[in-house]
Amino acid sequence: MGRPRKFDEHEVLVAARRVFNETGFHGTSVDDLSRATGLSKGSLYGAFGDKDALFQRVLEDYCAGADADAAARLDGPDDEALDRLRAWLRMPEGDIDRLGCLLAKATAELAWENEAVATRSLATFETLFDSCRQLVEQAQRAGHVDPAADAEVLGGLIVTTHRGIEALAKAGVDTKTLNRIADAAIDNIALAARAGRSVRSA
């Protein structure tokens, strides 16, 4: 009964995400969203509620995808774990559906006033922490990272590097430089397997 929807919900969320990514939450008007999604304002409100609710749906959709990607990254032989981490850090060719984009807006613009946004963002970050920790552990089992190293901290370091790369990319640093940095980050972690002690503690 009743008329069925003419649009695909997920596609709308993706289109909306693109706009939010470009112009931020407060910088995006509902008219912008209407134009980008092809839905009229009335439809948007009918389907998703107000602008805040729509953003939260977009964020949820995005975080769910990021969580799934993080889980998928765990699949594979131990001796390729470092390569998977490396691939994750390097900038994609096609360009920018990187994690940080929306989360950066979310945490920078909304987290301070919207608890739900803050909570959801942090949850995805913790998923990332955990997935990176597990990948480091895989690399440890493969003998690519010092088994005595703290996998949790190294995993955190990788997430941090990822977020930093994304931030610098947005600031305009060129891809080649960022990819060299990504490689260095992985190489340094691999190197940690060999030495095992810092200069400081020596």
Added chain:
Amino acid sequence: MGRPRKFDEHEVLVAARRVFNETGFHGTSVDDLSRATGLSKGSLYGAFGDKDALFQRVLEDYCAGADADAAARLDGPDDEALDRLRAWLRMPEGDIDRLGCLLAKATAELAWENEAVATRSLATFETLFDSCRQLVEQAQRAGHVDPAADAEVLGGLIVTTHRGIEALAKAGVDTKTLNRIADAAIDNIALAARAGRSVRSA
């Protein structure tokens, strides 16, 4: 001649920066700025021009300070260079006047539409790259980092880590975790001095 200003320009810029940092550019109304600075809206417009111009002044003021700090960090003996980098990466106790704050807003919200903002932000990032490269070179001279390592890439990696830490801090990751990550980042660079080769190239 003429009536003298009742306010200190730099103080106004700092107050404005604090507001921009909290609520972002589009999320901050001129009334907010008026309240925070103690200046009436008319005065703000008279002294700084419109909102965009004020933001650019704030950014310039902030970047200049960041540039100066970067230069100051270069002063000191070579064998303390790594410690200076470590201190820079660790979260300050007092809290958040960190670099990334305003630059994050600037690049995330305005860079895409305001060329001047993008240019100024990138310039400060390149100052940072250079200062970190020099610090790594100091550490190399002190024997704390492999002299054969690429100081430019390692410097870039440190800037990246710094930005990542700042991003995670904003996302709500606790300070203790972030400081462990900061330490690991430095330790890994120091370790690079010992091994010198990555697992990959082995």
Added chain:
DNA sequence: AAGGGTTCTGAACATGCGGTCCAATATACA
């Protein structure tokens, strides 16, 4: 003391925003 020049004040303005509503339309079922 008077005048000129500059700044402050606060109210007013035009614009664009987020949010709401509704008549017309399209679909599914009986």
Added chain:
DNA sequence: TGTATATTGGACCGCATGTTCAGAACCCTT
């Protein structure tokens, strides 16, 4: 085909925003 139900797209409203302006306040010079 007819009826019920949802969607649609645009018109509409109240409000907050960025911006401006005329007049008052103030300092310096003469």
